[in-house]
Amino acid sequence: MSQTTQHDLIGIADVAAKIPGFISKVPNLLSGLKQAYLRTPNTPAGLGIAFERAVKRNPNGNALLFEDQKYTYNELNAWANQIAHYCLSIGAQKGDVIAVMVENRPELVASIIALAKIGVTAALVNTAQTGKVLVHSINLVNPIALIAGEECREAVDEIRNDLNLAADRFHWFADQATRQNAGTAPQGFINLASVIDEFPTFNPATTHSVKGKDGLFYIYTSGTTGLPKAVIFTNSRWTLAYGTYGHVLNLNEQDVMYVTLPLYHATGTVVCWCGVIAGAATLALRRKFSTSSFWKDVKKFDASAIGYVGELCRYLMDAPPSELEKGHRVKKMIGNGMRPNIWDKFKERFGVEEVLELYASSEGNVGFSNVFNFDNTVGFSPTPYAIIQFDKEKNEPIRDKKGWCMKVKKGEVGLLVGKITRRSPFDGYTDAEKNKSVIIKDMFKHGDSYFNTGDLVRDIGFRHAQFVDRLGDTFRWKGENVSTTEVENIVSEYAKIAEAVVYGVEIPNTNGRAGMAAITLADQAALDAADCKYMAAEFKKHLPAYAVPVFLRVQQKVETTGTFKYQKNKLKEQAYDPSQTDERILVLLPNSEAYCDLTADILKNIQAYKYRF
Structure with missing residues (x-):
């Protein structure tokens, strides 16, 4: 974060100057705040109720766009209702958990709505997880069933014998437009797109029995240490976000929100989608972010708003100018992590007028929203x-x-x-x-x-x-929270590595911190070229791409405090600068299959932003 200036400080006069532009939002915002704060843990609330309200408001308008698929509010609602009635038929009831592991596509959206309507908590599993981490994440929340997309089936098959799930509770969606063609499920999976056909399309009676205190999502966070933790996101908390962030965005039936962020994270599934539902607007979804396709999609979907995290903004700024980046309808964006050094440049280059930067965490009870449209603030x-x-x-x-x-x-x-108060509880x-x-x-x-x-x-x-x-043992890279303990466990499993200390270091012109591991080798061990290639392959195999260490520092021993805590502050300060140490430093350059020694020339190019990490 750049050093603050006197210009960044905000006073009464600055706020007064913003009032004229803020007035038009007031009626909608007051309506949202009324819904957000006039609630109790026992008040009917949540995504299911809000979505059904949007269906009544805009039944024949588009609710969801994905690739060449379109679903009106009526169509998406009918689909979700069939899934909901099916889940009720297998005994699902309020308070149960169903794990959902599907990439950004309509099947994920319909499943989330369906579970919300019956009061079942959807455990939104990170689709990049594999192996032990995936086993931990699913078993942690004791689900009664799993809904997996074909794109995640291999990861599920590898660990299905370690899951605490009955054999007949593995459900599957083909990786295609399943409303048009359900496909054929592989052995061991129930084809959810097929079995729901016989179920009714009307709203289940359960929607209005879902209360604020009931769980809506489990969202996984690295917290501060160790394996992923499941954070409960209640319907009451969702309603708070819906009433604030959702109404601040001030969308309507003519608006289209383009979202490339993963819906297993709160920024995508809560912040962005809240605004869409609040305005009965359209959600235009992409499976994964693509720099080259971003403005093409904006034009294709006629988007008027976008969801973002800081890395996304940096990638767009780094891309060469394109005629597609102008002449679109996008005037608003909502998200977090916009770097101060590109804030003004981004708005000017792409014609964005409102950057609704916000601050919130999946587990936290405090939130900020840039309702007055100041620059460089959450x-x-x-x-x-x-x-x-x-x-x-x-x-x-x-x-x-x-x-x-x-x-x-x-x-x-x-x-x-x-x-922590009654109105600002800590769900935990x-x-x-x-x-x-x-x-x-x-x-x-x-x-x-x-x-x-x-x-x-x-x-x-x-x-x-x-x-x-x-602070602590978590850092953020590529819009994701990285648990140092999780990475340390994987890195330490490499045969030649006896111990690893993982921390985040800053790379110029990037958001967040890149992963760096200070490693201690086993007795008499040495790393050769084969190791450098094999380590990279192993780390990529067992860790999500954003968690793979970019730098390795080969140490003789790990420095600890008197209470045997790692001396991470010193390591962070020295980072990957060879002049700060005589120890060997390796780097995994973008698109490389092996670590290589960090030379003076490579360091110079990193500092000159010649590599796109």
């Missing part, structure tokens, strides 16, 4: 929070002589914490012990409780903030 927060002084070395808040935490001054950086993880580890008590007075976001932000005034960095 926006304004109506939820109770504090930005407190924090000691990064001790990894704890700084307290005064009386033991109370201290807030930072305007313009300063501190730890963001969200106050599936593991009660992990919940305890992220709650700070007695911060400003006896008995108060705050959620520790693990994020450093800058207070820029008028309840606005700038994101600065992440």
Whole structure:
């Protein structure tokens, strides 16, 4: 994050200047806030109710576009209803969990709506997961069934004997337009597209029995350490996002939101889709982001809004100019991670007027949204929070002589914490012990409780903030949270590596931090060219692409503290600069199949942004 300037700080006069542009949003925003805040845990709420409301508002308008497929609100609703009635027929009931592992396509959207309508929590499994990590993620939430896309079948087949699922609970969607052609399911799977044909298309009676406290999604996050954690996303929390982010976007039936972000993440499935449902607008979906196809799709779908994360913006800025990037309808974008150094350039180059940058986490209870359309900020927060002084070395808040935490001054950086209240609850993880580890008590007075976001932000005034960095053992790369412990476990399994310490390092002109592993070799071991190729292949096989270490530092021994904690701060500071150490540093360059030694020329080219990591 670049250093803040006086220009970034926000005061009353700055907000007053934004009021004229904000007024047109007020009626819609007030309607959303009413729905968001006039709710209780026992109030009927959630995606199912909101989607059925959008169906009534725009029954014959397009709800979903994907490749050459189109589904009106009536058609998508009927499809989801058939899936819902089928799930009820196999005994699914409110409170149950069904794991869903399908890439961005209509079958995923219909399944999510269906489960929301019957109060079944959809565990949105990361489609990049394989092996032990996939087993852990699915078994963790005790699902009664699995819905897998053909594109994920190989990963499921490899581990199906390790899953705590009955043999007749594996469901399958062909990787095609299954409403037109259901395909033939492989042995061991029930063809969901075929079996739902005999079920009714009317709304199930269960929709309005789903309450705010009921689970809607499990979204997987790396949290701060270890294997993925399943974060419960309740219907109440979804309704809060729907009433705020969804209505701030201010879409209507003529709008089309183009989303290339994975729907197993909250930015895509909650933030972007909320805005679409709130406006009874159209969701235009792409399976995976593509720089070369982005503006072609925008034109094809006649998109008027886009969802983003920081990496997506950087890739678009890096691409050569195209006549397609102008003359489109896109004036709004919503997401997170827009870098300050490209914010103005992005708006000017692509003709975007509103960057609705926001801050939220899957497990957190505090959110910011750029409702006033300021530059270089995650926006304004109506939820109770504090930005407190924090000691990064001790990894704890700084307290005064009386033991109370201290807030930072305007313009300063501190730890963001969200106050836990009835209106801003902390829904938490599936593991009660992990919940305890992220709650700070007695911060400003006896008995108060705050959620520790693990994020450093800058207070820029008028309840606005700038994101600065992440703390702890998680870093963000390519729009994904990377768990260092998970990567350390995989890297350490390589025969010649005795120990590994993983951390994130910054590469100029990129978003987030790239993975770097300080490795200690087994006795008498040495890495040759074959190792450099085989390591890359093994890491790519067992880790998602975004988690594969970009740099390796070959150490004689791992430095630890007196309590045997790794000295990561020193490693982060030295990063991959050969002048900071006489140890060997390897790099996995883009599109390369092997690690190579980091030479002075390669370092120079990295710093000059010659490689597109």
